[in-house]
Amino acid sequence: MSKPIxxxxxxxxxxDVSSIGSYMNIGGFDALKKAVTMDGEDIAxxxxxxxxxxxxxxxxDMGRKWSQARAVIGxxxxxxxxxxxxxxxxxxxxxxxxxxxxxLIESMIIAGYTVKAQDGYIYMREEYAHLRPLxxxxxxxxxxxxxxxxxxxGKGFDFNIHLYSGAGAYVCGEGTALIHSIEGKAGRPRMKPxxxxxxxxxxxxxxxxxVESLSIVPHLLLDDKxxxxxxxxxxxxxxxxxxxxxxxxxxxxxxxxxxxxVREIIYNYAGGIKEDRAxxxxxxxxASGKVANADILDIPYTYxxxxxxxxxxxxxxxxVIDERTSVIDFLRATQAFFSHESCGQCVPxxxxxxxxxxFLEKFAAGTATxxxxxxxxxxxxxxAMSSLCGLGETAQNALVSAMKVFPESFAIGGAK
Amino acid sequence: MxxxxxxxxxxxxxxxxxxxxxxxSHDYDQTQIVGVLLDVQDLIEQHYIPETIAYYIAExxxxxxxxxxxxxxxxxxxxxxxxxxxxIQICNSIVCxxxxxxxxxxxxxxxxxxxxxxxxxxxxxxxxxxPCFGACDQxxxxxxxxxxxxxxxxxxxxxxxxxxxx
Numbered sequence: 124m125s126k127p128i129x130x131x132x133x134x135x136x137x138x139d140v141s142s143i144g145s146y147m148n149i150g151g152f153d154a155l156k157k158a159v160t161m162d163g164e165d166i167a168x169x170x171x172x173x174x175x176x177x178x179x180x181x182x183x184d185m186g187r188k189w190s191q192a193r194a195v196i197g198x199x200x201x202x203x204x205x206x207x208x209x210x211x212x213x214x215x216x217x218x219x220x221x222x223x224x225x226x227l228i229e230s231m232i233i234a235g236y237t238v239k240a241q242d243g244y245i246y247m248r249e250e251y252a253h254l255r256p257l258x259x260x261x262x263x264x265x266x267x268x269x270x271x272x273x274x275x276x277g278k279g280f281d282f283n284i285h286l287y288s289g290a291g292a293y294v295c296g297e298g299t300a301l302i303h304s305i306e307g308k309a310g311r312p313r314m315k316p317x318x319x320x321x322x323x324x325x326x327x328x329x330x331x332x333x334v335e336s337l338s339i340v341p342h343l344l345l346d347d348k349x350x351x352x353x354x355x356x357x358x359x360x361x362x363x364x365x366x367x368x369x370x371x372x373x374x375x376x377x378x379x380x381x382x383x384x385v386r387e388i389i390y391n392y393a394g395g396i397k398e399d400r401a402x403x404x405x406x407x408x409x410a411s412g413k414v415a416n417a418d419i420l421d422i423p424y425t426y427x428x429x430x431x432x433x434x435x436x437x438x439x440x441x442x443v444i445d446e447r448t449s450v451i452d453f454l455r456a457t458q459a460f461f462s463h464e465s466c467g468q469c470v471p472x473x474x475x476x477x478x479x480x481x482f483l484e485k486f487a488a489g490t491a492t493x494x495x496x497x498x499x500x501x502x503x504x505x506x507a508m509s510s511l512c513g514l515g516e517t518a519q520n521a522l523v524s525a526m527k528v529f530p531e532s533f534a535i536g537g538a539k
Numbered sequence: 540m541x542x543x544x545x546x547x548x549x550x551x552x553x554x555x556x557x558x559x560x561x562x563x564s565h566d567y568d569q570t571q572i573v574g575v576l577l578d579v580q581d582l583i584e585q586h587y588i589p590e591t592i593a594y595y596i597a598e599x600x601x602x603x604x605x606x607x608x609x610x611x612x613x614x615x616x617x618x619x620x621x622x623x624x625x626x627i628q629i630c631n632s633i634v635c636x637x638x639x640x641x642x643x644x645x646x647x648x649x650x651x652x653x654x655x656x657x658x659x660x661x662x663x664x665x666x667x668x669x670p671c672f673g674a675c676d677q678x679x680x681x682x683x684x685x686x687x688x689x690x691x692x693x694x695x696x697x698x699x700x701x702x703x704x705x
Contacts, residue, residue, distance in 0.1 A: 248673070307568075309612075
């Protein structure tokens, strides 16, 4: 295995996560001090030059996002850190919050400075409630050291951070559902437009970023030698946190340079498959991600190569499932998840999920017909095209990709 | 379940004082309903929001009761029916499924003599099947009152965990 890389994870285990002094001793808040001497547009440019794409799953160009957020006219603006990491098999943000909470706080302040926002909100899933004290402490200490509050570092810039908790709703990872949740309502998504950047939380211009996306920023600002840009290939520049789980020997979060092959990720980083079993399927990007078979092992992990192989980076999750689980059983589990998490507002998602479930049961029982296959494809397509939000649009990603990669599992009368 | 729901839950002065503290810690901020409800739920031994308390919070925050119930019924971490002192949340995501979480389900069911969503006669335990809570590196895992217990891959480990709670 090549030498482990620590760029985003540079601070892991290097300081006492309950102490701001300890964080400052390893260069903490140096990036913020540098940022406030810069023009916000230049900060966005640094991010754009490093080609950072949103790490929550949508992979939107982050430098562009900040530049756009900055350009929006508004007396008050908001930045949100989306820590509602709910995709099954995704736990990289948990590691970032656990091992480097101050860096997240610092990056939010930089985000606030860049886009000219006064308030930052961290929306963290309830399942990570045990990390709340860590973040609350970090916010409190940052405030008492003058990194939060009014006239930060004497630059006349005011910024505060508020920590909000989710309550077990996967759909709240979707931007508009998330803001409803912070507003004290049920987290149901709404139609767009208006887009978040113009009218988001409390109808203010809002810039939402994933934990990992934010966490890169302080490191990039201090990266004078352009170390980050030396990693990766083409448009997939730099490094990425991935979370590998399933039937691997050492599941966990790893920082890899883009371009590492899937084989190296699974067999070196994650220790290979338990009892050396054969791989049935690999799902990339969480439950809303797509699946591949073992043919993908020698493909480099980059945005472009994965896309050309029919899968996506998504949330950075890599779920490896061995030969003991059938494709249909895997899909039924994924299906059950989406049926449970659909908010029920729009018909395509609410009803579509139910129908797909019935079809999959038929496949499991070996009683599916060609008509069922046709209807299933049609419903999956309708869901992708006409659901209200990303949940319904992506719920059948696994199914549609599996139908392409594993046609034998959908053979009429075939129960496997 | 309906009968349990309709039973009046005594809002003692002591509990009201604790709820007031929760509300104060959230600055009586109407946007923090979800956070308030989560904190209050932890004050109730059976980890749910009794009706009397839902009304109390609505009044104190000056929001409509329908707003409170919209949240309680929407979010799966909030419950309007009594759960247990120790709600045992078994992860039923695909990651835990391929790591044989079925034996966790069957072992707990056998040891406690209850099915999913049932409560033991003494109100101490209930079994819940929940989606991924982000402990995939410790699969198969359960979560009890916010603490994660991972790699429960043997009957002995599960029994040991249960004994610890007894």
